[in-house]
Amino acid sequence: MKQGVEVAGLYVRDQDEALAFYVDKLGFRVHTDVRNGDYRWLTVQHPDQPSFQLGLFTPGPPVLDAATAQAVRAIVAKGAMPPLVLNVADCRAAYDQLRERGVEFTQEPVERYGNVDAGFRDPSGNGWKMIESRR
Amino acid sequence: MGTDQRRNTPASPDPELLRRLLRAKDRMDAASHEGWPVSRLARVSAVSEAHFARSFKEAFGVPPHRYLLTRRIERATALLRDTELPITEIAFQTGWASLGTFGRTFRDITGESPRAIRERAQAAVHALDRVPACIVSAADRPDLRTAVSEKRRREAGDITGSLDKLIKEIR
Numbered sequence: 508m509k510q511g512v513e514v515a516g517l518y519v520r521d522q523d524e525a526l527a528f529y530v531d532k533l534g535f536r537v538h539t540d541v542r543n544g545d546y547r548w549l550t551v552q553h554p555d556q557p558s559f560q561l562g563l564f565t566p567g568p569p570v571l572d573a574a575t576a577q578a579v580r581a582i583v584a585k586g587a588m589p590p591l592v593l594n595v596a597d598c599r600a601a602y603d604q605l606r607e608r609g610v611e612f613t614q615e616p617v618e619r620y621g622n623v624d625a626g627f628r629d630p631s632g633n634g635w636k637m638i639e640s641r642r
Numbered sequence: 643m644g645t646d647q648r649r650n651t652p653a654s655p656d657p658e659l660l661r662r663l664l665r666a667k668d669r670m671d672a673a674s675h676e677g678w679p680v681s682r683l684a685r686v687s688a689v690s691e692a693h694f695a696r697s698f699k700e701a702f703g704v705p706p707h708r709y710l711l712t713r714r715i716e717r718a719t720a721l722l723r724d725t726e727l728p729i730t731e732i733a734f735q736t737g738w739a740s741l742g743t744f745g746r747t748f749r750d751i752t753g754e755s756p757r758a759i760r761e762r763a764q765a766a767v768h769a770l771d772r773v774p775a776c777i778v779s780a781a782d783r784p785d786l787r788t789a790v791s792e793k794r795r796r797e798a799g800d801i802t803g804s805l806d807k808l809i810k811e812i813r
Contacts, residue, residue, distance in 0.1 A: 520657060520661075577657075580657040581655050581657055581660055583657070584657040584658070584660035584661040584664060585660050585663075585664055585701055585702065586664045586667070586668070590777055611665075613668040613671065613672060614671070614672055615672075619724075622774075624774065628664075628668070631661070632660075632661050632664055636774060636777070638774060
C-alpha cells in the first residue's frame with residue numbers, strides 16, 4: 508500500500524460549474540462522482556497525477572450548518588482560501604490555451620528567477636498559480 | 643470605528659457580489675500602476691458607483707484606494723529588492739506621478755525610506771528562495787490598517803496631509 512496524501516479538497520459554490528471548469532477548461536478527469544441525497548462526493552484528477560485527487564465540495568448540510576456554509580461561501584468568493592499551485596511544462600502556451608477556453612486569468616505570465624508563473628481563478632474564486640519551473 | 647464597521651456589515655454578504663468585488667481587486671492587483679477611479683472599479687464589479695467603495699471595504703476591510711496604495715508599495719518594494727532600477731524609475735513604474743509623493747507615502751506606510759528598504763531586502767532575499775516568488779511578493783504586502791493620513795498625523799503632527807489628497811494623486 509502506498510502512503511501519502513490522496514485527496515485534498517476545495518470549496519466551490521456549485522459542483523456542476525466546478526466540474527465543467529476543472530474538466531472542460533483545465534483538462535482534469537473525473538475520479539469519483541457519487542451522491543447520497545443532497546451530498547455529493549466529487550473528485551477530479553490531473554491526467555499526469557493518478558495518485559492524487561482534488562475534491563470539489565460545496566459547503567452545506569449535512570457537513571456544515573447553514574450559517575457556517577454561508578460564511579465559507581463568502582470566504583471563497585473573496586478569494587481568501589489558500590493558494591493552489593499547478594505545475595505546467597510551458598506556462599505561456601498553457602496561458603494562451605486556457606484563456607481561449609475562457610479561464611479568468613488574474614495575472615499574465617511573468618518570468619521570475621528563471622521560472623514563469625501566471626495566475627487564474629476558478630469560477631468560485633479559488634486562486635491558482637500556474638508555474639513553469641526550472642527546478 | 644470598530645462598532646461602526648460591525649453595524650455596517652451585513653450579516654450574510656452575498657457571495658455573488660463578493661465574487662464580483664474580488665474581480666475588481668484582482669484587476670487592481672494585475673495593474674496597480676494604472677489609475678483606478680471608482681467608476682472603473684464599479685464597472686468591473688457590475689455594481690453602482692455609489693455602492694462600490696462601501697461594499698469593497700466591507701468585503702476586504704480597506705477602502706479600494708487604500709488597497710491600491712498597498713499594492714503599489716508592495717510592487718515598489720519588490721522592484722527595490724529585485725532590480726537595480728533607480729528609485730525615480732520605480733516610482734514612475736508603480737504609478738506615482740511624483741517622486742516626492744512616492745517617497746512620502748512609502749515612508750508613511752513602511753516606516754522606512756525606499757533606499758533603506760532596498761538595502762535590507764537585498765540582504766534578506768536568499769532565505770525565501772524555496773517559496774514560489776509570486777507568493778513571496780504577497781507576503782511583503784504592507785499591512786495598512788490605519789489611513790495613511792492618520793499615521794502621518796500621529797507620527798509627524800501634520801494635520802494638513804489627508805487621505806483624500808492622496809487619493810486624488812492616485813487618480
